[in-house]
Amino acid sequence: MKMNKKHLLTLCVFLFAFSFLFQSCVTKRNLVYFSNLSDSTVYSQAIANQVEPTIQPNDVLNIRVATLSPDANILFNSGSLPMDNQSTGIAQAASSTMEGYLVDANGYVNFPIIGKVQIAGLTREQAQDAIAQEVSKTAKDPIVNVQIMNFKISVVGEVAHPGVFTIPNNRVNVLEALGMAGDMTPYAVREKVLVVHEKNGQRGMEWLDMTDKNVFNNPNFYLQQNDVVYVQPYNKIKERNSDPTRFQVWSIITSSISVLALTIYYISHSSK
Numbered sequence: 723m724k725m726n727k728k729h730l731l732t733l734c735v736f737l738f739a740f741s742f743l744f745q746s747c748v749t750k751r752n753l754v755y756f757s758n759l760s761d762s763t764v765y766s767q768a769i770a771n772q773v774e775p776t777i778q779p780n781d782v783l784n785i786r787v788a789t790l791s792p793d794a795n796i797l798f799n800s801g802s803l804p805m806d807n808q809s810t811g812i813a814q815a816a817s818s819t820m821e822g823y824l825v826d827a828n829g830y831v832n833f834p835i836i837g838k839v840q841i842a843g844l845t846r847e848q849a850q851d852a853i854a855q856e857v858s859k860t861a862k863d864p865i866v867n868v869q870i871m872n873f874k875i876s877v878v879g880e881v882a883h884p885g886v887f888t889i890p891n892n893r894v895n896v897l898e899a900l901g902m903a904g905d906m907t908p909y910a911v912r913e914k915v916l917v918v919h920e921k922n923g924q925r926g927m928e929w930l931d932m933t934d935k936n937v938f939n940n941p942n943f944y945l946q947q948n949d950v951v952y953v954q955p956y957n958k959i960k961e962r963n964s965d966p967t968r969f970q971v972w973s974i975i976t977s978s979i980s981v982l983a984l985t986i987y988y989i990s991h992s993s994k
Contacts, residue, residue: 774845775870775892775946778921779829782822784869785853789861798834798857798864822871835860846870846892875945877903879953880910895944896930896937899951906932909956916952917942 777783787798823831829842836856841849850866857864873889882904896915900906906915912932919926919942928942937943945951 773941773944773946774847775873776843776845776921777825777829777841777849777868777870778947779825779827779842781825781870781947782872783825783831783849784822784867784871785831785833786867787853787857787861788865788867789857790863791861794861798861800834870947873947875899875948876950877953878950880907880955881905881953882907889947892947893944896932896942896951899945900932900953903951906953911954911956914954916954917945918950918952919946920948921946 787795789795789798823833825831825842830838830840831853832838833853833856836853836859839853839856841852844852846868849868853868854864854866857866870892873892874886875889875894876884876886877899878884881900884903887899887902896917900915906912913934915930915932917928917930928940930937930940930942
């Protein structure tokens with residue numbers, strides 16, 4: 723009789739263990755952004771990783787010049803050319819063309835009166851200064867404004883609305899990009915968001931962990947023009963949820979095993 727009880731207890735433990743192991747196969751995932759950020763403290767830090775976008779070859783620029791001479795203003799601001807959005811990769815709903823100055827493959831922009839100016843690799847402010855310096859040779863006290871017109875990013879992968887987005891103010895971070903794409907779906911791996919960027923003929927890639935507050939300090943948190951944000955899907959959860967009937971069947975099986983194990987355990991102890 724003691725051997726039978728021993729066997730029953732062993733079987734009971736085995737059934738409990740099997741049921742626990744099966745249920746533990748359903749991975750608990752962290753769906754919270756910055757989950758290591760304490761709720762009870764005020765978090766503050768200096769922004770040290772914000773990088774000013776630099777002008778790249780094939781960028782399209784809006785360049786406006788203001789001087790003390792109305793006639794000079796007309797000459798300087800009448801040379802922009804219509805650019806085909808299809809060739810420049812710009813998405814605009816309002817019209818099929820736009821006016822701007824194309825930065826050539828060697829990094830020069832050809833501006834009226836002053837000719838070619840090397841501006842690739844410069845920030846907007848630096849480009850404004852470079853053009854103003856050339857304009858000042860023919861006009862007094864010029865004010866130059868430069869805007870990158872084809873500043874766009876792409877968000878693809880496990881987001882609600884993947885697509886290409888044009889950024890009018892030339893500044894965007896990963897959180898804002900995800901918001902434009904309707905945020906990540908429940909099937910997204912928030913610990914693995916890939917940022918792909920191209921600069922000076924080089925392609926770089928880096929994974930970002932959006933559950934970690936330290937992502938704010940990552941140099942790639944602020945995006946550059948033409949960056950691509952890719953959100954990796956969690957295929958196991960998506961596959962399981964795509965077949966709810968199979969999941970319900972296994973839930974019934976594991977529940978039955980748990981009930982059977984409890985019954986055996988009760989019988990073995992009540993027979994003492």
